Amino acid sequence: INTHTHTHTHTHTHTHTHTHRSFNSEWYKQHPWLEYSQSQNSAYCFACRHFSLPNTPASVFTSQLGFSHWKKAMYKDGGFKVHEKSEGHINAMFAWGEHKKAILTDSSILDALNEAYNKKVQENRKYIKTVAEVLLLTSTQNIAQRGHRETEGADNRGNFLEILEMIAKHDPVVQKKMKGKQNAKYTSSVIQNEILECLANMVRDEIIREVKESEVFSVIADETKDLKKKEQLSLVLRYYYNGAVHESFLDFQQATRLDAEGLKDKIIHRLERYGLEYRSNLVGQGYDGASVMSGKHSGVAARIKTDAKHAVYVHCNAHCLNLVLIDTVKAVPEADCFFALLQKLYVYISGSYVHQKWLDVQKEMYEGQPRELQKLSDTRWACRYLACRNLMDRLPAVLRVLHDIATENSGERSVDARGLLTQLDISFVSLLATFRRLLGDAKVLSDTLQSPSLDLAMALDLVSALKDSFQEYRKETFVDNLWKSIVDTRKCNDGDKDSFRRTIFYPIVDTILGELDRRFSKVNCEIMRGIQALNPKSTCFLQEEAVFRLGEIYESDSEDLSHELHQTRRLLQRKQQSGMANLSGIVELAVFLEPHKDVFHELFRLCKIAIALPVSSAACERSFSALKLIKTHLRTTMADDRLSNLGVLSIEARRAKSLDMDKFIKLFATNHQNRRINLIIFNKLYLS
Known part of the structure; x- marks a missing residue:
């Protein structure tokens, strides 16, 4: 019963007695304590029923039958008037009034407490949001958070605390919290890890949501050693979503076992942890050519395929191109010696004395900034193009530097210069010009193969285009033009040209083509x-036999697929007749079909599969670059979970920067309830 507010109902029907009289609703205005029961057709006293003092004599207004003598209700010597004058009623009315005063007072106190509490919570939420934003900033910028000494009074307490202190100078709320209790500042390494985990999981949740909506996906994995000599396995998911190809980084994991079974378990465990249905939806695997990953019978790819029968292994195409160049150099001895000499020249020019002379000579001979010779990469052969280009463009300066030092008679340095000068002959220059051209073309393909938006069909087209270019290079006109650039650099005769064509150029080009x-x-x-x-650019576009076979591999409904192919051809023809531009790739075909995906379900699914199949493992290579920026020499003691969370926020920085921080506060408050800082707002506080 609500003893705070006593309300009267005027809408009920009052029953007439045998005297044809009934309860009158107007009596409520004169007697606010009055209440009426329609079922009993009787009146009662609200105050006496709820606030009578102990041992108060019973009254008809508190009895079960109640008062119903309506004729006497308004008599001066009976009914309501007499009851109002009774001592028991007067005491009850006083008690009721005091109760209402107390309730009103308590309500004011509750409102004040509620307002103060919510104000405190708003301050807490603002502070925690600021802490999270600082951690997010340092994570996306690959800046170390913690300092060597974080105690009060230390000169450098680390980027995280120093940035917070700077913000505190301009924000009273942050300043108040930073000067508060030590155990309620929320700046400890444990709290940092929890906030980073919450932020990283929000990014992962977005990725997983997109993958599940896409349905089909591929996994790309590779491993590398960090500065602590731990093997870190990088995991990336490739899928089609919202009209684009996505290669999204999921996390780093320490690989304690480097055998195929151990690596396979790591990958499968992660997919299961994030609730991804890999048995039917995993359509591709992208790894490098290491035997532990690509082994036909017992490699990681083969083991995963036993559980996920559609998970086709694709050897990283960028690695394949790299192996093409490596095998070419091994097959042509002159080429192998050429790159060894190129590296020797880089090492010699990089010496402090020689390097200064190298810069001075360039300033004399060329306008603009001096160029540096490039160190050769052991793993990225296409990048050796820059080394060949810079040396070819600055070869006169190199020859002058070597000649000047050779005539100085300065001991070992002069001897080395004479040796290098002797070896920079017509054969070396011929190889330099050749590889500058060939590696330049290969680098264009290599860079394109590493693009996340590239699909396999386009990759194969680009490889075919490169082969066509190399076939053109075997023509006499190209060799003549290339030889002209060599003649401009070194004096030579026609016999040298024939020897170059026969012993250097053709063997290299033929080996690359093979x-x-x-x-x-x-x-x-x-x-x-x-x-x-x-692929809309292919001559076999929408050819039924090829599409049907692909559909069989991925268990498409052949009858539905046949109808969809027929309707798609007709739809594309009508669109082209109306002036629509031709489609240029599988992604554009998927975008074209997506609005009608319920009608073209099988064909749209095959497009998503074709797009999801990996082209290269470059996304993992890029994550290793981030790993080096995160786990530096000064941060080698970083825990694996923190490394993985920082990796997600750094590599997926675009997603991280767009996180809803209000949503973060709710998640953080829900997942971490035992806190010294209240973060949950209540609409009302209730006191017992």
């Missing part, structure tokens, strides 16, 4: 033919 055919022969397999048939 290796390209061998390494990229997968174009003949059924999956690749099916993917090509989904």
